[in-house]
Amino acid sequence: MKITNALVNVCSPGRNFVTLKIETDDGIYGLGDATLNGREMAVVSYLTEHVIPCLIGRDPFQTEDIWQYLYRGAYWRRGPVTMAAIAAVDVSLWDIKGKALRTPVYNLLGGKSREGVLVYAHAHGSTVEEAVDDVGRHVELGYLAVRAQSGVPGLESTYGVPKGTQAYEPAERGLPSESRWSSELYLRHTPRLFQKIREAFGEDVHLLHDCHHRLTPIEAARLGKDLEPFHLFWMEDPIPAELQVGFKLLREHTTTPIATGEVFNTIWDAHDLIRRQWIDYIRTSVVHAGGFTHLKKIADFAAIYNVRTGCHGATDLSPITMAAALHFGIAIHNFGIQEHMPHSAETDEVFPHAYRFDAGYMYPGDAPGLGVDIDESLASKYPYQRAYLPINRKLDGTLTDW
Ligand code: CS2
Ligand code: MG
Numbered sequence: 001m002k003i004t005n006a007l008v009n010v011c012s013p014g015r016n017f018v019t020l021k022i023e024t025d026d027g028i029y030g031l032g033d034a035t036l037n038g039r040e041m042a043v044v045s046y047l048t049e050h051v052i053p054c055l056i057g058r059d060p061f062q063t064e065d066i067w068q069y070l071y072r073g074a075y076w077r078r079g080p081v082t083m084a085a086i087a088a089v090d091v092s093l094w095d096i097k098g099k100a101l102r103t104p105v106y107n108l109l110g111g112k113s114r115e116g117v118l119v120y121a122h123a124h125g126s127t128v129e130e131a132v133d134d135v136g137r138h139v140e141l142g143y144l145a146v147r148a149q150s151g152v153p154g155l156e157s158t159y160g161v162p163k164g165t166q167a168y169e170p171a172e173r174g175l176p177s178e179s180r181w182s183s184e185l186y187l188r189h190t191p192r193l194f195q196k197i198r199e200a201f202g203e204d205v206h207l208l209h210d211c212h213h214r215l216t217p218i219e220a221a222r223l224g225k226d227l228e229p230f231h232l233f234w235m236e237d238p239i240p241a242e243l244q245v246g247f248k249l250l251r252e253h254t255t256t257p258i259a260t261g262e263v264f265n266t267i268w269d270a271h272d273l274i275r276r277q278w279i280d281y282i283r284t285s286v287v288h289a290g291g292f293t294h295l296k297k298i299a300d301f302a303a304i305y306n307v308r309t310g311c312h313g314a315t316d317l318s319p320i321t322m323a324a325a326l327h328f329g330i331a332i333h334n335f336g337i338q339e340h341m342p343h344s345a346e347t348d349e350v351f352p353h354a355y356r357f358d359a360g361y362m363y364p365g366d367a368p369g370l371g372v373d374i375d376e377s378l379a380s381k382y383p384y385q386r387a388y389l390p391i392n393r394k395l396d397g398t399l400t401d402w
Pocket of ligand 2: 210212236237262
């Protein structure tokens with residue numbers, strides 16, 4: 001079997017997605033997600049100009065050699081653009097391999113290690129009361145794990161809480177919006193959110209929270225200690241992760257489990273975090289961390305140090321990534337939990353898929369390959385529109401992490 005062609009599709013059914021389609025001389029094709037939220041066209045160019053010409057004529061079964069060719073052969077390594085492009089190729093090739101062998105991709109990753117993939121939902125509210133109600137809604141829907149985010153008194157807006165009633169979609173068309181932030185107001189407020197949720201629902205529901213890279217290590221240590229009575233499943237992205245040793249200070253102060261890694265794109269971003277057990281869950285995803293080939297290596301390395309997976313799964317990761325994450329999550333041994341933000345109805349129509357949700361778990365389905373497709377004709381009805389993630393500033397105007 002040989003690769004004969006590769007096409008890049010950019011569409012925007014409610015939000016932008018970049019999809020790679022690799023075709024072969026057997027008539028089998030594979031799909032890969034190449035979406036990098038707010039920087040989509042950089043990956044399109046990297047694929048079109050620099051990757052696709054090198055793929056034509058290659059054997060799609062050679063996933064390891066092609067991965068190494070695109071990683072080591074590029075000389076300039078790592079980074080979100082490069083690794084999203086490599087990921088899209090890699091996932092497309094695993095999709096082809098599964099289709100050619102007439103088996104779901106999870107069987108190529110070790111087969112099922114569990115019946116279903118535990119997922120967590122996103123609940124939010126402008127106030128604690130609204131957030132508590134939204135947690136209740138998701139418990140009613142059957143979720144066993146819910147991430148909770150709420151507005152912060154004194155701040156006009158904050159990460160994870162949509163304006164109005166629409167679903168939360170951080171990427172906005174037009175130039176980046178700007179918001180204001182105060183860690184002090186957030187630290188004073190957040191423990192009360194989880195106190196009220198626990199009072200309402202007890203200990204049975206797993207609770208998660210995303211700090212979204214905004215704290216210093218000692219601030220995160222304070223929050224982790226304040227949240228200990230509420231037994232969170234995890235506190236996510238407590239601090240920016242460039243300084244991996246920052247997690248050591250945090251770890252020494254709290255038993256609240258720590259998750260990070262959605263912005264990482266190779267094992268080297270998390271090497272110390274994992275081997276020093278400064279984290280409990282690694283959030284690298286199949287689309288941002290080089291595809292199945294590299295993500296399996298990250299998971300296997302993490303397994304040695306009791307670190308489990310908790311892959312990123314926001315709506316800016318396409319249904320192709322959602323499908324891939326479920327094949328990955330049902331197969332690997334040190335699976336922890338999978339994020340599940342349901343896509344819009346338009347997105348699900350553009351990307352028909354076999355996966356499904358049922359009573360707190362998701363199932364990838366048994367279609368050969370990934371079990372997801374793209375309706376190119378429908379996709380063409382949703383043209384790309386440049387969009388940006390917001391910019392965040394402290395109350396005095398200093399630029400900080402969004
Ligand atoms: C968030 C994401 O889902 C999460 O944990 O961190 O929503 C993140 O803000 C977006 O994926 C950024 O594109
Ligand atoms: Mg996050």
